Structures are given as structure tokens and as C-alpha cells.
Amino acid sequence: MKPIIITDSNCDLNGDYLTDNKIAVIPIRFYLKGDKMPLIPSYNYLIEKDPNDLTEYMTYSEFYDEIRGDGIATTSQISPYDFKRYFNIYASKGYPIIYIGFSSGLSNTLDNAILARQEIMDEDKEADITIIDTKSATSGQGLLVYYAAEMLKGGSTKNEVINWIEENSLKVNVWFTVDDLEQLKRGGRISQTTANLGTLLNVKPVLRIDKFGKLVPTQRVRGRKRALIELFEQLKANIVNSKEQIIFINHGDCIEDAEYLKSLITDKIEVKDVIINYTGPVIGTHTGAGILSVAFLGTAE
Incomplete structure (x- = not known):
């Protein structure tokens, strides 16, 4: 089965590119004045969506308009529970997973991905999940996700993609x-x-x-x-x-x-x-x- 690329919303890639290349994105939530905000559209792309999902969205411009004013924003990490839930959507169907994540130097999010992977592997020895620390963020993280997606489109194997990222991330x-x-x-x-x-x-x-x-x-x-x-x-x-x-x-x-x-x-x-x-x-x-x-x-x- 062809590998699936999973990343988080800090990849900051265009939503159309994510959709066209079947890249799954786990949202990192953000808050304005303490209130959980609607997601940016490309933040919650999943290949297999819940038909009952009633998620609301705001635009990038609306977000920046808020913080240009008096909108004080905060973010929260993706929890191990949420990582496990998203990973299992694909691991349970036999997809090999490559998670390309936000820098461990800027967040503990990657640690939570590793915990979720271990829990899944303890329950299912056949699960195939690789966690990659990009040591990067935004345009840099997105660039690595882009190269990985293009390699898979070109016929590269999972191991070839992983090896390339490990050799080139720095x-x-x-x-x-x-x-x-x-x-x-x-x-x-x-x-x-x-x-x-x-x-x-x-x-x-x-x-x-x-x-x-x-x-x-x-x-x-x-x-x-x-x-x-x-x-x-x-x-x-x-x-x-x-x-x-x-x-x-x-x-x-x-x-x-x-x-x-x-x-x-x-x-x-x-x-x-x-x-x-x-x-x-x-x-x-x-x-x-x-x-x-x-x-x-x-x-x-």
C-alpha cells in the first residue's frame, strides 16, 4: 500500500496542494483572548473525513486582523490522544505512515507524536509509523513535506523518502x-x-x-x-x-x-x-x- 504523509498545520502549505496530494494535516489549535478559534481551512485536511464534521473556519486575513488589534493569541500542542486518533485513521487500514513534524526545538508536539506511535505499536505490531523531526517550521517544514510528496508521486519508496529527508533536513x-x-x-x-x-x-x-x-x-x-x-x-x-x-x-x-x-x-x-x-x-x-x-x-x- 502506498505510504501516507501526515504532517501538522505548522507546515503552512496551500490547502489545494494538500488536497491534491492527499497529505493529511493534524491541526494545532490556536486561541484568541482565551477562546478556541475556528480552524484555518487547510488545517484539518484528512483523506477520510467525518461526514458529520461541522468545523467552522476563519481565513488567514481574519486571523491577522485580530492580532493587529487587541487580539492576544495562544496555541496548544497536539496531545498524544489526538495524535493516536489521527494516526489510527490510517494505521488501522494498513497505510505506512510518514509523519513530518514541527521542530522539537520549538515545541514538545513531536514528543507527543512519539508517545502516540508507541501506544499504537504496543497494540498493533504490524503498524508502520515513522516520526520525523524536521528541526524546522513554517516554510522549512512545508518545503520538506513538499519534497516528500513529490518523491512519492515520482515512485520513490517510503524508505527512499525517509532517507532523503534525514540526509537533507539540516x-x-x-x-x-x-x-x-x-x-x-x-x-x-x-x-x-x-x-x-x-x-x-x-x-x-x-x-x-x-x-x-x-x-x-x-x-x-x-x-x-x-x-x-x-x-x-x-x-x-x-x-x-x-x-x-x-x-x-x-x-x-x-x-x-x-x-x-x-x-x-x-x-x-x-x-x-x-x-x-x-x-x-x-x-x-x-x-x-x-x-x-x-x-x-x-x-x-
Whole structure:
């Protein structure tokens, strides 16, 4: 039986792509002002849906409009119970499962997936479930899911897909900038003093995800445009085999900036394609609107 790819909603891939490629997505819930919010449409894609599912949805733009105002957002991990429930939809039918998950350096979600896998394996010795820690998030996690799906479409085996991800996950470069320092302060990422000073001086941080899957600030630049140019400069300096590359850009409701970064790339570097997607609430909760990230295969740290 053909393997099934399962990921979580932090992959931030386009809903149509998920549907067309039969990629199952387990939703990471988010809350505004303490209330559980409706899911973003691509957050709850399952190959086999409950016909009685009455889930309501909100759009990405509606989410970012909320947190641009006074909407304080939080997220919660996927529980072992929910992982087990979703995994069993496919494991019980004999599907080999490849779960491609959110970085263990940013969340304990992956630990819960491992617990669920062990429970299923204890009950069913024939279950075939592989858990992969991407050490990445948003555009980087989505890029690995994309490559895995394309490999399966091309006839690769489960082991070939797993081996490729394990060999290349640390080559995934994820660089990003944020526009809303206040949201970083709310999430405890920076102090109130740093947020106030940064806002006053129009300073924008540039960050990356390191080999441990953690967020690392690399520098601060003056102005939004300079921050976008710095993302391009990091791509130019670190990308390998650019002509064979699919570049992922994810944005927090700032499509013009995403298109500008895309034009910087395509005007100066020959690449196979640049794909733009939204950044969802999992990361957007902690960064605010205006987050922009770029992911590509490059030099490993």
C-alpha cells in the first residue's frame, strides 16, 4: 500500500496542494483572548473525513486582523490522544505512515507524536509509523513535506523518502524577519525595552532556525525593505544548486512584501520555482502580522 504523509498545520502549505496530494494535516489549535478559534481551512485536511464534521473556519486575513488589534493569541500542542486518533485513521487500514513534524526545538508536539506511535505499536505490531523531526517550521517544514510528496508521486519508496529527508533536513535554511516587535514582546521573545527601542528606531530583526531547530537572532537592520533585502542576501550566500531549487516564501498577511522578495530572487538567481504561501497562526501567534520567511536547500550549519 502506498505510504501516507501526515504532517501538522505548522507546515503552512496551500490547502489545494494538500488536497491534491492527499497529505493529511493534524491541526494545532490556536486561541484568541482565551477562546478556541475556528480552524484555518487547510488545517484539518484528512483523506477520510467525518461526514458529520461541522468545523467552522476563519481565513488567514481574519486571523491577522485580530492580532493587529487587541487580539492576544495562544496555541496548544497536539496531545498524544489526538495524535493516536489521527494516526489510527490510517494505521488501522494498513497505510505506512510518514509523519513530518514541527521542530522539537520549538515545541514538545513531536514528543507527543512519539508517545502516540508507541501506544499504537504496543497494540498493533504490524503498524508502520515513522516520526520525523524536521528541526524546522513554517516554510522549512512545508518545503520538506513538499519534497516528500513529490518523491512519492515520482515512485520513490517510503524508505527512499525517509532517507532523503534525514540526509537533507539540516540543509534546509529558514531565514525570516518580523515587522511587529510588540507581538514578539507579548510572546516573551524580547523585552519591553527592546521592543520600544526597536520600534522607535525602526529596527527589524533577522532570524534563522539553527541545526537544533531553535530560533536564533542573527542581526538587526534599519527598515523593512533592508530586512527583505537581507533575506535575499542570505539566500544568495547559502543556496546550493539554485537551478534545481524550489524556493518557499511564507508571509503573515503581507503579500506585497512576499512578491517583492520573490522578484529579488528571480531577477538575480536562476531557480526552478518560487512558491508563496501564508504563515499560519502557529508561528503568527508569536510573531504577529508581517512575518516573512524564506526556505531553501543550502549549506548545512
